[in-house]
Amino acid sequence: MRVLLVGSGGREHALAWKLAQSPSLSDLHAAPGSPGIAELCECHPIRAEDGEALLGLAGSLNVDLVVIGPEAPLVAGVADVLRHAGISVFGPSAAAARLEGSKSFAKEVMSAAEVPAAISLAVARPPCVVKADGLAAGKGVFVCRSQPELDDALRRVNALGGGMVVEELLEGPEVSVFALCDGSEALALVPAQDFKRAYDGDAGPNTGGMGSYAPVPGLEEAEIEGILGTVHRPVLAELQRRGAPFVGLLYAGLMLTADGPRVLEFNCRFGDPEAQSVLPLLAGDLVEALGAASVGELSGAHIGWRDGAAVTVVIASAGYPDSGDQGSAISGVDAATANGALVFHSGTAQHGGQLVTNGGRVLGVTGLGETILRAREAAYTAAEQIAFEGAWCRRDVALAAAEASR
Ligand code: AMP
Ligand code: GLY
Numbered sequence: 001m002r003v004l005l006v007g008s009g010g011r012e013h014a015l016a017w018k019l020a021q022s023p024s025l026s027d028l029h030a031a032p033g034s035p036g037i038a039e040l041c042e043c044h045p046i047r048a049e050d051g052e053a054l055l056g057l058a059g060s061l062n063v064d065l066v067v068i069g070p071e072a073p074l075v076a077g078v079a080d081v082l083r084h085a086g087i088s089v090f091g092p093s094a095a096a097a098r099l100e101g102s103k104s105f106a107k108e109v110m111s112a113a114e115v116p117a118a119i120s121l122a123v124a125r126p127p128c129v130v131k132a133d134g135l136a137a138g139k140g141v142f143v144c145r146s147q148p149e150l151d152d153a154l155r156r157v158n159a160l161g162g163g164m165v166v167e168e169l170l171e172g173p174e175v176s177v178f179a180l181c182d183g184s185e186a187l188a189l190v191p192a193q194d195f196k197r198a199y200d201g202d203a204g205p206n207t208g209g210m211g212s213y214a215p216v217p218g219l220e221e222a223e224i225e226g227i228l229g230t231v232h233r234p235v236l237a238e239l240q241r242r243g244a245p246f247v248g249l250l251y252a253g254l255m256l257t258a259d260g261p262r263v264l265e266f267n268c269r270f271g272d273p274e275a276q277s278v279l280p281l282l283a284g285d286l287v288e289a290l291g292a293a294s295v296g297e298l299s300g301a302h303i304g305w306r307d308g309a310a311v312t313v314v315i316a317s318a319g320y321p322d323s324g325d326q327g328s329a330i331s332g333v334d335a336a337t338a339n340g341a342l343v344f345h346s347g348t349a350q351h352g353g354q355l356v357t358n359g360g361r362v363l364g365v366t367g368l369g370e371t372i373l374r375a376r377e378a379a380y381t382a383a384e385q386i387a388f389e390g391a392w393c394r395r396d397v398a399l400a401a402a403e404a405s406r
Helices: 010-020 051-061 071-075 078-084 094-101 103-113 147-160 221-241 274-281 286-294 333-337 372-384 399-405
Strands: 002-007 027-032 065-068 128-132 141-144 164-167 174-182 186-188 197-199 203-206 211-214 247-257 260-267 309-316 325-329 342-345 348-351 354-359 361-369
Touching: 002 010, 002 051, 010 027, 010 274, 010 286, 010 342, 010 361, 027 051, 051 078, 065 078, 065 286, 071 078, 071 094, 078 094, 094 103, 094 221, 094 247, 094 260, 103 164, 103 221, 103 260, 128 147, 141 147, 147 164, 174 221, 174 274, 174 286, 186 221, 211 274, 211 372, 221 247, 221 260, 247 286, 274 309, 274 342, 274 361, 309 372, 325 348, 333 342, 333 372, 354 361, 361 372, 372 399
Parallel strands: 002 027, 002 065
Antiparallel strands: 128 141, 128 164, 174 186, 174 247, 197 203, 211 309, 247 260, 309 361, 325 354, 342 361, 348 354
């Protein structure tokens, strides 16, 4: 199969890396790609949101499948533009991507599908959680335990414009459960945990994610199947009933409360950095699986997983999450990969042969090992090798899980 991958982040680098290993791949292209993806395939300078230009590219390359990585082009309808022209796409239509693009739409679908979710509150009073209604790159959610926190959250969400939702504050461990979907069927991937807060000990503001690990101990296949049965499949049925079948990756962000799993959010694409932990554990053929989903033939499909665990540590630039950094020289990537760790580019650029920073989250370093403890050691040992002005990372990614598994 000839595949075009759309996007340029760490998630897309991890996708490109795994797609490139698929036995059923014949040719891989990316748009716009990144310096990391360019080591794996040809990159074309077309923006991920430019549906018409991507359509032209897909046609001229005669691709069999387009895989859309990020949420922005999905919410903007790029999958629709391609599908209308008869091209197979892994990624939902704009109508189905509203599950991520609008928190209020997601609430409405969950309520119709009777999915267990955080309850919406009519009045904002602490403790509660305030969420901007539209896309905010993981930075539009405010957990408010006190009135000053709530006042600050309301100010910030109002400044974003576009409405908000307020919901009950839930407690418990969080887990990201991904499923490949073909409109009616869902196939689970190994569960992952994300580290959303900026600083150690889950302090500081929410970010796009500062690290992740997979699989999550205690969530065995039976529990995951249970979650697919109460969350993913009812949502697929409800979207299909509304004439907006979901084809792509349905990501449920769940909190495992004392009363059972509750949905915090849906995303319409792989999580980032979770994809950087999940995809390296996949043993099967990713092109075949995404291709089957894109044509509604997931029924009976199976994906294999390798034993062991993966831990991903995000290396961010000094100003993240408020701002990014551009043009600082990056060193140590080759040294970091020398012992088998993977380095995925999230925000980098190439300047005259020198790899430089180009964003807030700059690199993701994934370590693999027989246990979370070993994978974590591999990730941090590799991350130590990487240097650029202002580089930092959380030091406690997967720490609790590693200690628990000791
Ligand atoms: P979201 O983008 O909706 O997943 O929210 C980002 C993060 O905010 C989540 O990963 C949680 O850590 C936190 N969060 C969201 N909703 C709630 C909630 N109802 N109760 C507690 N924490 C929440
Ligand atoms: N890491 C969280 C997300 O991708 O939304």
